[in-house]
Amino acid sequence: GAVVSQHPSWVICKSGTSVKIECRSLDFQATTMFWYRQFPKQSLMLMATSNEGSKATYEQGVEKDKFLINHASLTLSTLTVTSAHPEDSSFYICSAGGAEVDEQFFGPGTRLTVL
């Protein structure tokens, strides 16, 4: 199956700083990528849909100015958590669509801890 990578796999930062998380489709092109957030012992919640070459679509309740998404190429989407706070500490997972419609491949996730 197709491979999706995320970088970094974990990050610790101080409150108030910004953190960028990368999501790459390694062996296929993805016009659409999705960003999910998972708090400890909870489910995955969709944050936003990242569209190559256009603005991201955010789910209700997700602050677009806080979670900046850029999908500049067919293989890379980035999520930047701006002015991070401890409540932003979470596991962030991206997924990318494959060649077959509705085929989704998940990245390994990025664990963010904000001190």
Add this chain to the structure above:
Amino acid sequence: AQKVTQAQTEISVVEKEDVTLDCVYETRDTTYYLFWYKQPPSGELVFLIRRNSFDEQNEISGRYSWNFQKSTSSFNFTITASQVVDSAVYFCALSVFNAGKSTFGDGTTLTVKP
């Protein structure tokens, strides 16, 4: 809107027991996909199965089997002869055709004791 319900929050079994994880879904769309994923402590989601709404055939893969019943909107997952390595959180998810994004259930934490 879509909804996926996994009523069992935690299940604990002894090795070699069979265990069934329940999944009930809600959607107004007639065409959709259902998924099961395994999430070990590392966090990475492991894809187990995808089933489309037109295919109600049950599926077996080794010790794993899935029962899809459209009449009851359920997509249950059974592990036969469970093993300690099966311990993980299991998620059921639904994706509407052409939407790509998935709606996840709350997950069931399975603990298999030796």
